[in-house]
Amino acid sequence: MKISVLGCGRWGSCIAWYLDKIGHDVLSGGLENAPEFIALKNNRKNDYLSYPDSIEVSSDLKYSVERAEVIVISISCQHLREYMTDIAKYDLTGKTIVLCMKGIEETTGERLSEVVSEFIDKDKTKVAVWVGPGHPQDYVRGIPNCMVIDSEDEEVKKKLVKEFNSELIRFYIGTDLIGTEIGAAAKNVIGICAGMLDGLGYTSLKGGLMARAPREVAALIKVMGGNEMSAYGLCHLGDYEATLFSKWSHNRMYGEQLIKGQKYDKLAEGVMTTKAIYKLAKKMGVEMPIVNQLYEVLFENKEITPALDALFKRDVRSEF
Structure with missing residues (x-):
């Protein structure tokens, strides 16, 4: 399968490395003047991995798009709309875009698949x-993990899972695109909260964070029309170890x-995603106390101790 991976940061380069490793015809594409692209173009390596000769490296977007059956995009999510404006100039007929x-x-509060659409x-x-979970630093060392691919199109996601599955990454077929996207986005938000607890020396409180955060994320998924159980799958709770505890989590x-x-x-994608989910929860009328307090800390200069106090002073209620 001919695949162009657009974006050559740590995840984009890892995806290109992985897809080449399992036998696909891979191009790694990036912006000509971006430092991460220059490093891969000139030295065929970055801080995480080295490219074999089989991976083509190019800054020609037209060529990168037109050669591919599958276009994998791995860039900062807040720049996706701008990037799609450029990609959409070329013929995308018959192609699959994987985010x-x-x-x-x-x-806008839109999920990323909605932006592309x-x-x-x-x-x-x-x-x-x-x-799903995992870090490039682990994958290149041969440490396996599980991930999920989801789409509104049943045949597309089944085909991608079949083509991308290996002993290094076990893929599952997603069954709830809304929940998969909301859960994955919210995981980065909770990752920031976990880092704050580490900074305070409250690492043991991350157990409570891990238990309670999926409850409010599940509520948002449900009101958005998704399956609330997605919050407990690979997209969110399944990704917690990689984000809430890893030294490599941005x-x-x-x-x-x-x-x-x-x-x-x-x-750290979770910063702007905190603002997006905060606004989305307000719009949908969903109570998200952890997200609310993080938003006030990040964007309203609230101190962390009063934010924690606010969570602990909430009315006592049943766990479920």
Whole structure:
């Protein structure tokens, strides 16, 4: 299968490396002036992995799109609309776009598959999402994990799972695109909360966070028309270990550094996703106390201790 992976950050480069490893014809595409692209183009390696000679590297977007049967996109989710404006200039007939990113568009509250759908003819071009736990640092060392692929099109997701499955990544067929996308996006938000607890030295409280956060995420998924059980699947709860405990999680590290008063200069998608989910929950009338308090800390300069106090002072209620 001819696959173009657009975006060559740590996840984009890992996806290209993985798909090549399992036998696909892979192109890794990026922006000509981006440092991560330059490193791969000139040295065929980055901080996480090295590319074999079989992976083509190109900054020619037209060529990258037109050569591919499957276009995998792995970029900052808040730039997806702008990126799709460029991609949609080319013929996408018969192609499948796979989104390997987690987030909600902050300006519109749309899921990422909904953003893409505005630029395509859904009868001619299919959209899928690929989410779940794991870190490039682990995959390149041969440490396996499980992930999920979801789509509105049954045949597309079954085909992708069959083509992408291996002993390194066991894929599952998703059954709830809404829940898969909302759950995956919200996981990054909770990752920031976990980092804040680490920064405070309250690491044991992450157990409570892990138990309670999926409850409010499930409520949002349900009111959005999805299956609330998705919050307990690979897209959300299944991804917690990789985000809430890993030293490699950008979102967890962002939260820890914030508490310590240190600047974190890598991309933490959960920041803007917090704002997006906060606005979405208000619009849908869903109570999300953890998200609400994080929003106030990130965007209204609330101190973390009063935010925690607010959660613990809420009315006592049954767990379920």
